[in-house]
Amino acid sequence: MLKNWSNTLLVAFSRTPKMLAELDHAFNSRLKSTFGSIHLKNGVTTEQIIGEMLRINYFKCKICEMREAVEAALGSMDESSRGYLTDRVLKGRTFRELALSRGVSLRTAFRRFEAAELALTRALRRSGYSEERMRREFGEIPQLAAVAERLEDGNYFTVRAE
Numbered sequence: 771m772l773k774n775w776s777n778t779l780l781v782a783f784s785r786t787p788k789m790l791a792e793l794d795h796a797f798n799s800r801l802k803s804t805f806g807s808i809h810l811k812n813g814v815t816t817e818q819i820i821g822e823m824l825r826i827n828y829f830k831c832k833i834c835e836m837r838e839a840v841e842a843a844l845g846s847m848d849e850s851s852r853g854y855l856t857d858r859v860l861k862g863r864t865f866r867e868l869a870l871s872r873g874v875s876l877r878t879a880f881r882r883f884e885a886a887e888l889a890l891t892r893a894l895r896r897s898g899y900s901e902e903r904m905r906r907e908f909g910e911i912p913q914l915a916a917v918a919e920r921l922e923d924g925n926y927f928t929v930r931a932e
Contacts, residue, residue: 775909776843776904778904780890781920783841789913800822832908836908839899850882865880865883
């Protein structure tokens, strides 16, 4: 897998519902804290808790922006390339499963997946999302930064033997 932000966004896209649910939980726990003034008992000012809640909502907005950008990029790609990305990343299929389902060799499945990654990067770039813009706009979101870090370790998309 190419190590770039378009892949980070694709992997994060597959986990969008979970990320948004986590942020909703964080927001709601802070909201509940304000009703009983629990935050004050724990030494957190009202201004601090409101600041945290605003930051959580900002992250939610950025994740929704990311989701829309990836959806648009995927929608602009040809069906075959989109299929390789969605089957591998969103559905978690192995390269062997990709090869078998498409009647191609394992090597061809690898090459087509890499071509699809490049097509996604180009589609995002055409819509104004350069690597630098993606890093700048989404790198500060803890959930996306964690995905980027995980992809950087090089073991995220290893071939699983079956």
